[in-house]
Amino acid sequence: MIVVTTDLIPGREIVETLGLVRGNTVRSRHALRVFAALFKQLVGGEVHEYTKLLAETREQALDRMIDEAHSQHADAVVGVRFASTEISRAAAEFMAYGTAVKLAPKRDVR
Amino acid sequence: MTPEEREPSPDQLLAMAYADGELTAEARRTFEARLAREPDLVREVAEHLRLDVLARRAAGPEPADFEWKRLASETLQRSGLGVGWTLLLGGSTALFVWAAIKVALSDLDLAAKLALAALGVGVGLVGAFTVRARLRTLHLDPYRDLER
Numbered sequence: 299m300i301v302v303t304t305d306l307i308p309g310r311e312i313v314e315t316l317g318l319v320r321g322n323t324v325r326s327r328h329a330l331r332v333f334a335a336l337f338k339q340l341v342g343g344e345v346h347e348y349t350k351l352l353a354e355t356r357e358q359a360l361d362r363m364i365d366e367a368h369s370q371h372a373d374a375v376v377g378v379r380f381a382s383t384e385i386s387r388a389a390a391e392f393m394a395y396g397t398a399v400k401l402a403p404k405r406d407v408r
Numbered sequence: 409m410t411p412e413e414r415e416p417s418p419d420q421l422l423a424m425a426y427a428d429g430e431l432t433a434e435a436r437r438t439f440e441a442r443l444a445r446e447p448d449l450v451r452e453v454a455e456h457l458r459l460d461v462l463a464r465r466a467a468g469p470e471p472a473d474f475e476w477k478r479l480a481s482e483t484l485q486r487s488g489l490g491v492g493w494t495l496l497l498g499g500s501t502a503l504f505v506w507a508a509i510k511v512a513l514s515d516l517d518l519a520a521k522l523a524l525a526a527l528g529v530g531v532g533l534v535g536a537f538t539v540r541a542r543l544r545t546l547h548l549d550p551y552r553d554l555e556r
Contacts, residue, residue, distance in 0.1 A: 350556065353554045368429035369429075
């Protein structure tokens with residue numbers, strides 16, 4: 299499955315647009331981690347607890363989008379975007395969305 | 409031949425194909441029916457997804473990672489944090505128990521005491537069973553090892 303943020307894929311042409319595919323998830327860290335993160339915010343620098351939270355959330359949302367594209371028998375998802383929101387201080391929502399398409403090798407037009 | 413070098417079983421191959429979205433619609437339905445009643449197969453799919461996620465996202469360590477690791481193994485850092493967390497959790501628990509005893513011995517109406525007791529037990533039960541559900545499904549979460 300090709301997943302790109304661009305609208306086109308070099309060397310391939312889009313022969314069918316299957317429509318919007320998306321995946322989202324909301325994840326949180328456990329309370330002790332959130333508490334530790336609060337202390338880290340006091341002293342500055344990277345807050346690993348939240349970096350990890352966002353990484354987990356981002357990848358799960360992306361995988362769910364890809365699963366949806368698979369279920370539509372897509373060859374690629376183009377124009378992929380991410381959107382994130384804060385559900386609460388300790389929970390993050392990520393949504394990945396894009397357009398599922400069918401591809402074919404590009405024909406030479408001379 | 410080590411266990412790691414052993415040829416994957418037909419079920420392992422099927423789990424990989426399922427996780428990679430390579431099964432036909434019919435084969436997928438059949439496999440999902442098996443997943444509903446075979447926990448070992450569920451674990452197989454989860455393990456494959458976990459490795460797949462890690463392989464795709466593996467990023468090299470950054471300089472600070474080495475220092476974090478060294479710091480984490482330092483006795484002063486470990487014991488300081490350990491004592492801190494123990495005092496924090498112990499203090500919170502002691503405070504909660506003290507408050508519960510105070511309420512129980514206070515002049516509050518019996519009905520109010522029962523309501524507070526019900527509230528406390530309710531929160532405790534919901535908390536305990538939420539933790540239980542998380543622990544039961546933790547090994548099936550392929551994203552838990554992601555760091556950044």
